[in-house]
Amino acid sequence: MSRHVVVIGAGIIGAACAIELLRDGNRVTIVEPGDPGGEQAASYGNGTLLNPSSVIPMSSPGIWKKVPGYLRDPLGPLAIRWRYLPSLLPWLRRFVAAGSTPEKLSAIARALQPLLAEAPARHRALAEEAGVGDLITRQGVLFAYLDRAAFQAEALSWRLRRDNGTRWLELDDDELRQREPTLSRDYKFAVLVEENGQCRDPGAYVAALIRHAVASGATLRRARATGFRIANTHLRAVLTDAGEIEADNAVIAAGAYSKQLAAAAGDRVPLESERGYHVVISDPGIEPRYPVMPGDGKMAFAMTPAGLRIGGQVELAGLDAEPNWKRAGVLLAFVRKVYPGVPADLPPERIKYWMGHRPSMPDGLPCLGPSSASGDIVHAFGHGHVGLTAGATTGKLVADIIAGRPVPFDLDPYSARRFT
Ligand SMILES: Cc1cc2nc3c(=O)[nH]c(=O)nc-3n(C[C@H](O)[C@H](O)[C@H](O)COP(=O)(O)OP(=O)(O)OC[C@H]3O[C@@H](n4cnc5c(N)ncnc54)[C@H](O)[C@@H]3O)c2cc1C
Numbered sequence: 001m002s003r004h005v006v007v008i009g010a011g012i013i014g015a016a017c018a019i020e021l022l023r024d025g026n027r028v029t030i031v032e033p034g035d036p037g038g039e040q041a042a043s044y045g046n047g048t049l050l051n052p053s054s055v056i057p058m059s060s061p062g063i064w065k066k067v068p069g070y071l072r073d074p075l076g077p078l079a080i081r082w083r084y085l086p087s088l089l090p091w092l093r094r095f096v097a098a099g100s101t102p103e104k105l106s107a108i109a110r111a112l113q114p115l116l117a118e119a120p121a122r123h124r125a126l127a128e129e130a131g132v133g134d135l136i137t138r139q140g141v142l143f144a145y146l147d148r149a150a151f152q153a154e155a156l157s158w159r160l161r162r163d164n165g166t167r168w169l170e171l172d173d174d175e176l177r178q179r180e181p182t183l184s185r186d187y188k189f190a191v192l193v194e195e196n197g198q199c200r201d202p203g204a205y206v207a208a209l210i211r212h213a214v215a216s217g218a219t220l221r222r223a224r225a226t227g228f229r230i231a232n233t234h235l236r237a238v239l240t241d242a243g244e245i246e247a248d249n250a251v252i253a254a255g256a257y258s259k260q261l262a263a264a265a266g267d268r269v270p271l272e273s274e275r276g277y278h279v280v281i282s283d284p285g286i287e288p289r290y291p292v293m294p295g296d297g298k299m300a301f302a303m304t305p306a307g308l309r310i311g312g313q314v315e316l317a318g319l320d321a322e323p324n325w326k327r328a329g330v331l332l333a334f335v336r337k338v339y340p341g342v343p344a345d346l347p348p349e350r351i352k353y354w355m356g357h358r359p360s361m362p363d364g365l366p367c368l369g370p371s372s373a374s375g376d377i378v379h380a381f382g383h384g385h386v387g388l389t390a391g392a393t394t395g396k397l398v399a400d401i402i403a404g405r406p407v408p409f410d411l412d413p414y415s416a417r418r419f420t
Contacts, residue, residue, distance in 0.1 A: 002027055003248040005402060006238040008225040008261060010036040011043035012202070012388055013380050014253035015209035016395025018218050019126065021251075024399050028218040029247070030210065031225050031240055037207030042255055043388060044206070045278050045354040047300030047311035049141055049291055050123055050197040050389045052116045053166040055109035056157045057364025058274075058314065058385065059099025067092070070316075075330050077298040081317040088316055091272045094362035094419060106160055111365055111413035113164040115390045120197025122392035127205060130212035135205045141196035142171075142180060144187040144338075145295040151189055154295070158191075168193045182286045184340050187294065198291050201305050202388055221245065225254065227264040228377060235376035249402050250377045256319060256357035258367075258381035266373030267416040271382055273357035275315040277328040279335075280352045282307035286341040297334045306352070308342070310335060314358075323355035360384040368397060368414035378402060379416050 005021050007014045010032035021028050034040040058078075070080045080088065099105050124136040145151040151158070169192040171179060176190045199205050214220055223242035228235060228250065237244040252261045256273040263269075284307055291302035299312030310331040315324065332351065335342050359382050361367065366382040380398050383390050400407045412418075 003402070004029065004246065005249040005251065006031060006245050006247040007251045007253060008238065009252075009254035009258075010206070010210050010220070011041040011253065011255050012206050012391035013255070013383065013394055014251070015206050015213065016126065016391045017251050017253055017380055017398045018213040019129070019209060019216070020395040020399035021402065022213060022216045022218060024403050026402070028213065029221055029245055030213065030218055031221045031223050031238065031245070033222060033224040035207070036210035036220070037203040037205070039203070039354060041206070042276075042356045042358055044203040045276070045311065045356045046202055046388050047278070048198050048200065048202055048302045048304060048309060048388070049300055050119045050136070050199060051141060051193070051386075052119050052195055052389065053161050053193045054116060054386045054389060055112040055164050056105065056160060057099055057108050059095050059362070059364065060105065061100055061102060063099060064096045067096070074324065075326055077312065078314040079316070079327070081315070081321060084317045084321070087318065088272070091270045091362055094270055098363035102156060105156070106163070107413070108363055108365060109160045109164050112386065114409045115393050116386060117165065119389040119392060120195070123197070123199060126209065126392050130208040132205060132208040135200050136197060137200060138197040140192050140194040140290060141198070142290040142292045143191040143193070143295060144176070144183060144292050145189045146186060148189045150295050151191065166193060167195070180289055180292070182288045182339055182341055183292065184338055186337070192290070198302055199388060200303070225261060227261070228374070230374045233374050235374050248376060251380050251398055252377065253380045255381060256359040258359060262367070262371070262379060262381070262416060265371035265377040265379070267371055267379070268420070269367055269382070269416050270362055270419055272316065272360050273319050274360040274384065275317060276311065276356060276358055277313045277323070277331060278309055278311040278354045279328050279331045280304065280307045280309045281335065281342065281346060282350045282352075284308040284339070284342050286339050288339065292338060294338050297337070299331055299334065301338055307350075308335070319357060325353055328353040328355070358384050359387065362419070365413055366390065366394070367416040368394065369411045369416065370401065372417065
């Protein structure tokens with residue numbers, strides 16, 4: 001029997017859910033106030049990487065010792081705005097606890113693994129279906145280090161990756177030079193994860209997926225969802241600022257803006273924005289073969305049709321604070337350390353900045369599964385640093401849940417109730 005499913009949010013998660021729900025024969029309405037694939041969404045401005053190897057959360061043993069530094073240095077790779085600290089404290093406490101032992105990290109990595117596995121192939125299939133297969137590439141991603149000792153200092157993370165199926169090639173100085181001649185000679189060791197991939201233009205990709213969903217019968221409503229009408233645990237309608245939409249099911253996929261909607265569906269979740277930035281340099285004067293993550297700068301470098309994109313930074317300052325563009329300047333200042341071939345005197349018109357909101361739970365795991373107030377409402381938000389990668393599999397899982405099919409792996413680690 002055909003059900004009417006309202007998908008709230010048209011980022012990568014909402015887009016993938018819409019397509020999988022249509023495949024099951026559901027009637028689908030997508031509710032989104034902005035342009036699908038537009039700059040308001042994290043799915044537009046991310047680092048472009050599709051890394052099944054990204055199973056390590058941000059929290060790590062001993063991270064609490066670094067918190068005073070995060071407060072002191074507004075331009076460090078992770079910064080906390082003083083003014084925001086009181087509201088942030090409950091999230092921060094859970095964040096520190098989530099990665100406090102290697103065993104906890106290992107459990108998180110195990111939970112993320114099936115969500116990220118085979119991501120490049122799954123996205124490639126979705127992209128081909130939407131007519132933009134060339135946006136997904138599978139050339140591998142380089143993790144570049146100043147020396148082997150710097151790589152060995154991250155031994156725990158790499159062991160957990162290996163335990164969860166990541167395989168890699170270790171490249172010494174010469175091999176690295178041959179593989180990636182554009183990279184600075186300061187990097188003398190690298191790890192190439194060949195199974196990792198890239199979405200060359202995530203905004204265009206999401207826009208194409210939504211166009212494909214609409215061409216396949218979905219309705220796109222320009223509106224902002226505000227809540228639900230629920231009677232006897234059954235969903236009756238999704239409430240929006242443009243009126244009610246009657247529905248049998250709803251999917252909450254509004255990224256960092258999902259907290260109030262989750263509360264309206266009976267779940268108080270510790271969802272925060274980990275604000276991130278990117279810089280795009282058009283015509284950078286180099287042609288790197290691989291996306292690169294330099295070990296000494298927590299950022300991702302990747303070519304996109306608009307130019308070289310450098311994405312990164314974590315800023316805990318909430319959804320409403322103004323961007324601190326100096327943070328994007330930090331990314332820009334790092335470029336020539338990685339690629340000395342990029343001109344030093346770039347004119348401002350060749351540089352574009354962006355800021356957006358990673359939808360982040362303290363343990364780096366999303367919320368996936370039926371809500372507490374009604375099993376008809378399904379959570380699909382909180383993918384933090386790995387939402388682009390996890391998008392395709394999330395769409396499939398949500399369709400399985402709504403169809404009542406068995407899901408291929410345990411959803412307990414993703415429960416919206418795990419922090420209560
Ligand atoms: C700098 C940076 C680098 C990143 N790098 C990577 C990477 O390399 N690889 C990776 O896998 N992930 C990466 N990420 C994370 C990834 O981008 C996110 O996890 C992912 O895009 C989240 O997708 P989403 O669909 O949940 O949210 P979003 O893309 O934010 O989409 C949510 C949508 O919901 C809409 N919305 C909001 N409120 C409402 C409402 N009330 N009603 C209806 N619609 C609403 C918004 O307008 C928006 O379009 C990065 C993120 C950042 C910021």
